[in-house]
Amino acid sequence: DCPYNLTDCNRIDCIPADGMRRALNVINRKMPGPAIEVCHNDIIVVDVENDLMTESTTVHWHGQHQRGTPYMDGTPYVTQCPILPESTFRYKFTATHAGTHFWHSHSGMQRADGAAGALIIRKPRTLDPHGQLYDYDKSEHVMIVTDWIHELSVSMFVDHHHSIGDNKPPTLLINGVGRFRVFNETTEPKYMKAATFNVDKGYKYRFRVINAEFLNCPIELSVDDHNITVIASDGYELEPITADLFKITSKNTSTINMCNNTFYCWFTKAKQVAVLHYEGAPDVEPEGDPTWEELHNEGLQLNALNKGEEENETISVAEMRSLQVPHKDNRLYTPQLNHISMKMPASPLLLDRPSPDNFCNMSSISEDCKEGYCECSHVLSVKKNAVVEIIIVDEGVTFDANHPFHLHGHNFRVVGMRRLANDTTIEEIKAFDEAGLLKRNLKNAPLKDTVTVPDGGYTVIRFKADNPGYWLFHCHIEFHVEIGMALVFKVGEHKDMVPVPPGFPQCGNYIPDHMGDDVL
Numbered sequence: 001d002c003p004y005n006l007t008d009c010n011r012i013d014c015i016p017a018d019g020m021r022r023a024l025n026v027i028n029r030k031m032p033g034p035a036i037e038v039c040h041n042d043i044i045v046v047d048v049e050n051d052l053m054t055e056s057t058t059v060h061w062h063g064q065h066q067r068g069t070p071y072m073d074g075t076p077y078v079t080q081c082p083i084l085p086e087s088t089f090r091y092k093f094t095a096t097h098a099g100t101h102f103w104h105s106h107s108g109m110q111r112a113d114g115a116a117g118a119l120i121i122r123k124p125r126t127l128d129p130h131g132q133l134y135d136y137d138k139s140e141h142v143m144i145v146t147d148w149i150h151e152l153s154v155s156m157f158v159d160h161h162h163s164i165g166d167n168k169p170p171t172l173l174i175n176g177v178g179r180f181r182v183f184n185e186t187t188e189p190k191y192m193k194a195a196t197f198n199v200d201k202g203y204k205y206r207f208r209v210i211n212a213e214f215l216n217c218p219i220e221l222s223v224d225d226h227n228i229t230v231i232a233s234d235g236y237e238l239e240p241i242t243a244d245l246f247k248i249t250s251k252n253t254s255t256i257n258m259c260n261n262t263f264y265c266w267f268t269k270a271k272q273v274a275v276l277h278y279e280g281a282p283d284v285e286p287e288g289d290p291t292w293e294e295l296h297n298e299g300l301q302l303n304a305l306n307k308g309e310e311e312n313e314t315i316s317v318a319e320m321r322s323l324q325v326p327h328k329d330n331r332l333y334t335p336q337l338n339h340i341s342m343k344m345p346a347s348p349l350l351l352d353r354p355s356p357d358n359f360c361n362m363s364s365i366s367e368d369c370k371e372g373y374c375e376c377s378h379v380l381s382v383k384k385n386a387v388v389e390i391i392i393v394d395e396g397v398t399f400d401a402n403h404p405f406h407l408h409g410h411n412f413r414v415v416g417m418r419r420l421a422n423d424t425t426i427e428e429i430k431a432f433d434e435a436g437l438l439k440r441n442l443k444n445a446p447l448k449d450t451v452t453v454p455d456g457g458y459t460v461i462r463f464k465a466d467n468p469g470y471w472l473f474h475c476h477i478e479f480h481v482e483i484g485m486a487l488v489f490k491v492g493e494h495k496d497m498v499p500v501p502p503g504f505p506q507c508g509n510y511i512p513d514h515m516g517d518d519v520l
């Protein structure tokens with residue numbers, strides 16, 4: 001057995017994760033990385049020491065808005081210079097958004113190789129409208145779930161071809177461990193110990209579940225013989241909704257099944273189990289391979305606990321299409337936004353504050369970009385305090401993937417979402433909207449910071465641009481953001497933005513890369 005705290009790990013014998021040997025990229029020799037658990041409005045100080053020999057890094061505090069400290073957002077080339085090897089950077093910011101969040105590396109594919117951990121921000125029970133729904137004094141559980149491949153995720157760049165490539169994660173991990181067996185292997189399978197969550201009978205427990213989704217998998221969760229009530233998402237309270245989930249008989253030791261419902265992970269039937277262990281019950285490991293069960297395909301309808309206020313506001317509309325076009329020679333399909341593949345600027349926008357002539361957007365690109373491949377620094381400027389509506393359309397051109405979109409620096413309301421036929425175009429959806437058929441729910445639209453866009457469908461979100469700065473908006477699939485499925489919102493004017501503190505690290509003065517996409 002390998003403890004998932006790798007500090008205790010004998011470097012030669014220890015096989016972490018699911019027992020399949022591979023290289024990792026971890027923080028403090030732990031996977032998941034060290035949890036940060038603080039109280040609401042505490043100040044968090046983290047010194048990040050980059051001990052990677054050749055890669056730079058940054059850390060993003062997913063779900064925190066960095067109001068007043070936009071330069072602590074951890075987005076390389078947007079809010080800071082990457083932290084070079086053998087260098088240190090101190091993050092210091094206020095934990096303004098209570099709830100279950102996570103931190104992760106925002107550089108390259110490091111998150112997919114293990115550089116992520118929980119970020120739990122507690123508020124007093126009296127301030128939790130759902131404080132009565134769980135036994136507050138009982139320990140609560142944090143569950144980080146990820147999809148998992150058996151090699152360094154940079155290998156996705158070698159084989160990733162959405163139409164034929166084998167880029168589908170074969171398995172999942174729960175709190176960094178899992179059970180996996182290579183099929184057709186003649187030797188006895190070696191099962192790692194499943195993650196275990198201890199409970200006492202008769203209490204209601206709060207589980208904080210984080211899908212750190214390294215690569216491609218939305219995840220479904222069920223607990224044998226138990227119901228789950230969903231009370232919050234992305235740190236925002238919801239109308240509680242109880243899911244009637246899978247039941248497989250077992251006494252006292254229940255199995256927690258994780259599986260998922262989209263093509264990628266369905267294809268490989270990726271699944272994982274953990275153990276819900278009752279105090280006093282014998283220690284039992286699940287037997288055999290985790291079984292794959294198809295759970296809810298449609299998901300749950302989430303409603304915000306508090307009503308929206310946007311009905312009377314003026315809306316500026318930023319339309320956006322997300323689609324895939326073949327890259328050169330059809331070697332690689334590149335997800336783009338409005339025909340643009342994001343090329344990061346040579347130095348951080350928030351430090352440099354360049355003139356808009358350096359940016360591109362849908363109205364400035366050439367017609368050719370609609371057919372071929374274009375990359376540039378895609379920045380959309382929005383007025384301070386504007387309510388911005390974004391219709392994100394997945395034209396579902398090439399393959400089946402739901403893209404989870406994340407907005408930095410703000411939350412948003414999810415006012416619409418629908419799955420349509422696979423090749424529905426944005427023109428059709430616009431016509432649909434003009435005919436009044438694109439319905440918006442403004443009443444109890446859930447507040448979120450990340451939302452999925454169904455394959456061949458649309459999601460409509462609205463956010464109030466009240467946090468001046470440069471903020472990334474991107475697909476949260478690690479591979480997709482790395483190959484350009486991102487853009488930046490410039491919120492407000494430079495005069496509205498908090499100045500970067502004196503002595504804030506600057507980048508070097510290398511000549512910017514003018515080679516475009518040739519390097520791919």
Ligand code: C2O
Nearest residue numbers: 060062406472474
């Ligand atoms: Cu959780 Cu831009 O990321």
Ligand code: CU
Nearest residue numbers: 403475477480
């Ligand atoms: Cu994506």
